[in-house]
Amino acid sequence: MTREEEFRRFTPERPAGARGPEFTREEREALDAWQVPPPPGDLAHRVLARAGSRRGSRVRWLALAAGLLLALGAAWLLLPRQEQRGSLVATTRTTTRLGSRGVAVAEEGASLRWSGRAGELRVIQSQGNVFYRVDRGAGPFVVETGAGSVRVLGTCFRLEVMEMKSSRAGLAGAAVGATAATLLLVTVYEGKVLTASPRGELEVGAGQVARLRPGEAPERLGQDRGPRHAGGAAVAEADSVYAPSTTEGLVRQNQKLRAEKESLESRLDVLQSQLQQTAGKANRGKILGLNQDELAQLAKRCELRWDMPPLGTSPPRVDSKAAKALGLSQTERDSVKRVFADFHGKLLQDLSRLYVEVTGDAKSAEHLSPGAMMSEIEDKSPKEEIKQVYQRLARERAGLQSAPADLSSTPAVERLFRLLTTAGDRVEQALGGEIGPDLARRYREHRDGFGSRSRSSLGCPGSQ
């Protein structure tokens, strides 16, 4: 029994004229004309396989979820025992994660190393300028420098560790560190930190700047520094060296501008990340203008995207909206029409040849629509072979492999997809010869492809 006979046997449609009484004779005529093809002969097999695989996949998901829970449990048990370590000497601006709570942006020349267990971390910043963002957490997060330490309670701050001249260090009288005395500037943008040195502690809040110098208690800049520092030659010189100005207003302005700069940079990072995500979403359906990275991503998924003028039983029509939008003259519209008609005729010939090669049925090739022939060729090819074809073509497009020298020895379904996936480019080229390359491109781009856009969705060989 043929597929058509089987279809008629099992799904008798209502005879013409037997539809609801409200339909007129003309309406019935129109409704009767709109026939649809029979379903694929192996529909039941496909449905049951798909239903079965869903059951299977549900079981797999449950197993996966259970495994994941176990893994998470194990990780939770093990995490506190696992020490996190790392080090960084920044040769350029470098962002790095510090354990599970922190991010550091180290400027060129900065050097730091860190260690700790989950929730708590000890960072040693030996030199340079580092911006930190630390989320609130259970354990302490401490940054140590030659000039003192900073204990964090959920905040954003910057530490600038600078070497002091040895004479200044000597004057300061407390060389902390192995080779040179250091000075630490702490700028807090959000939250607060507790700075500490052997001489004392100081809490520094958002918008405040503190300075730690060897042998001295931490001090807040931009505040009344009091008599402790008055007259101290080394302090005065350090001020003139390390602070932009002795004027407190300028210091405050400087810190404010730095804070704003950091805030804007953070915002920029967020926006860039959002932009990438948005672009990623927009590219999911993109056909034209895919860049190398996008093509490589598609190749990784064995995905092909292509466009061509709609392929029906008659030549494609000129897209009147595109023609109007591009201001095509009647002559140009006629040219588009002619190119489409040529494309249609040629593609039908190629398609018929492939169809006859696959089925040996030359008679049907004269009557069948392009869609039916394509489906038949695909149906006669194992699904796995089609996946391999998608994979090969996607890799070729991404420049990861070259096309075979002799295409005639490739499977018919591969030649079919080569034909289809290059159709858009061929039409654009032919169109360019008629109305100019620029206009041809714009016509094609008007709706991101010539009318009919397709995307393969079988996945890679071996996938479900």
Next chain:
Amino acid sequence: MELDRTTLDRARRGDPRALTQLIRTHGGKVHALTCRMLAGRSRAVVEDVCQEALVKVVQGLHRFDPDGPARLSTWILTLATRTCIDHLRRERRHSEVELSDEGIGCDDVSPERVASSRELARKVERTMAALPDEQRVVLVLRAYHDLDYDEIARVLGIEIGTVKSRLGRARLALRQLMADKQGAA
């Protein structure tokens, strides 16, 4: 054609042969419904949605009550209709669906009826594809699947009056098409 009670009971218990019989009995209708509701979409999309609908039928069959008020065929068409509507909604949400401007999906008619009705068929399909989804759905259920107004209202969860008005507008489009055809002849 309805499935006999014994086969239906076996199918509800998950017997593969009975399920195969059920799909052979009702699969054609579901496929035809999908083709028409998704007029203008590619064949791959139509077949995917058709399979999706039948998978739902297979997986939900144990919930169907053979002694309840609904016929099996109506229950299956309800599931298929909702699957198509879900797909149409998804399409509206996402623009990257495969679209085929001239309906290469379901215009590949059998060779024996190629000649005279092909042109009209294409026009009808184009007209149907251009109809708002909700009007096309009502027309397809009424004209091709023998559902009365009450059944269509229940399937779509709308009032009978809405069914009538949507059907009326769809018929108007059909009449306009035929009037144009006669005018051109």
